[in-house]
Amino acid sequence: MKKNLIAFLSVILTAVSCVNYEHTNGEQPVARVHNTYLYPSDLTGILPQKYTRTDSIRIVEDYIRKWIKTQLMLKKAEINLTQTDLEEIRRQLEHTRASLTIYKYEQEMMRQKMDTTVTAEEIRQYYEDHSENFILDRNIVKATYIKIPDGAPNLERVRTWYRSENKEDQNSLESYCYQYASKYDHFDDDWIAFREILNLLPGEIRNEESFLRYNASIEMRDSSYHYFVAIRDYQLAGAEAPVEFVDERIRNIILNKRKVTFIRELENSVYKEGLTKNEFEILTP
CATH class of the missing domain: 3.10.50 (Chitinase A; domain 3)
Incomplete structure (x- = not known):
């Protein structure tokens, strides 16, 4: 039985090394739990850059077993949880997906369009205006x-x-x-x-x-x-910090304020665009 498993895993390793990250048409699954299948392409990337044949077989075997346990637990949970619980999970997942998607978009817009240059004069001016905060x-x-x-x-x-x-x-x-x-x-x-x-x-x-x-x-x-x-x-402690000692801290404060302003303006811009293009409406009974 063990020899057959090792031979099977060796075939899987060969398949993993030959597939892209997306499922290949005609791929043979390597494991199944109910109607959910695990394919060789799903295993791509789990192996370290340097590994022996023995290590790779062990890693793949552990991954498959963990995947099976996860799918079995998921199925059992879906059967035993109430519809209210499942609906709450769906809402949380949708909220998380939306938050992550928006965050990625905001980061990309900031990377493309936000000015990240902070001059020495800006740092000094901020320090002079808020020196009491740098004790x-x-x-x-x-x-x-x-x-x-x-x-x-x-x-x-x-x-x-x-x-x-x-x-x-x-x-x-x-x-x-x-x-x-x-x-x-x-x-x-x-x-x-x-x-x-x-x-x-x-x-x-x-x-x-x-x-x-x-x-x-x-x-x-x-x-x-x-x-x-x-x-x-x-x-000495208790005195106002020299500007040179807190310049990096001030730089980050200025940049964080810019980020807040940038995101607020981005949200307003998207809202105005949607309003102009009639992309939304507030429905009342």
Whole structure:
């Protein structure tokens, strides 16, 4: 019995590899539950790109068995559910189909016609108009983070370079870090949560706010590495966020507002078109 099943599944696999996604005229079904049939073309796409013959037979066999169980359960449910239940399911399915269809149409219209460009000036203007909505919930910094293996040369020079604002010192530090550092992150131009940097250090700083107010650098070490952090700027939790820190968030807000407006205008346009063409009427008793 098992050998016959394997041989049958092997034939199915051959058929699956030869059919398109649509049912082929004259296709022989591979399974039946009452008056519902499963065809080889229904199995197209269930196999991974890389598979062995044994794996593919197992996958197809599992799929067929699950399909049979699903169809049997569906038939049993249709027999035992009340007509009211079935009508409610039909209404829900129709609502879901309509919602998905409309959503796909709206997405395609937005892709074709909606302006998705958000300028820096638009972001800044929105920020100025709504700055009270962008309050920091964490401490943020602009900083340089360096992790250097123990035993690396010229650590004293590193201690001078990483604190310095001098361009030449910064260039020397960069050249040194590319050669010796295990990690060199330059956040001088971008805001980052202070906690993200602290998580990269072996020690602990309990009072972030106090530390940032009175310190511009951090030096730590463990058994394997030296850690250096130069803090170029900071903003404390509770202050208004710098526009650069929330620009992507603002960009998404602006785009979402455009989407709402676009969809509302699309609905009104379709309604007016239907009204002009006499495509609908409201029937009253």
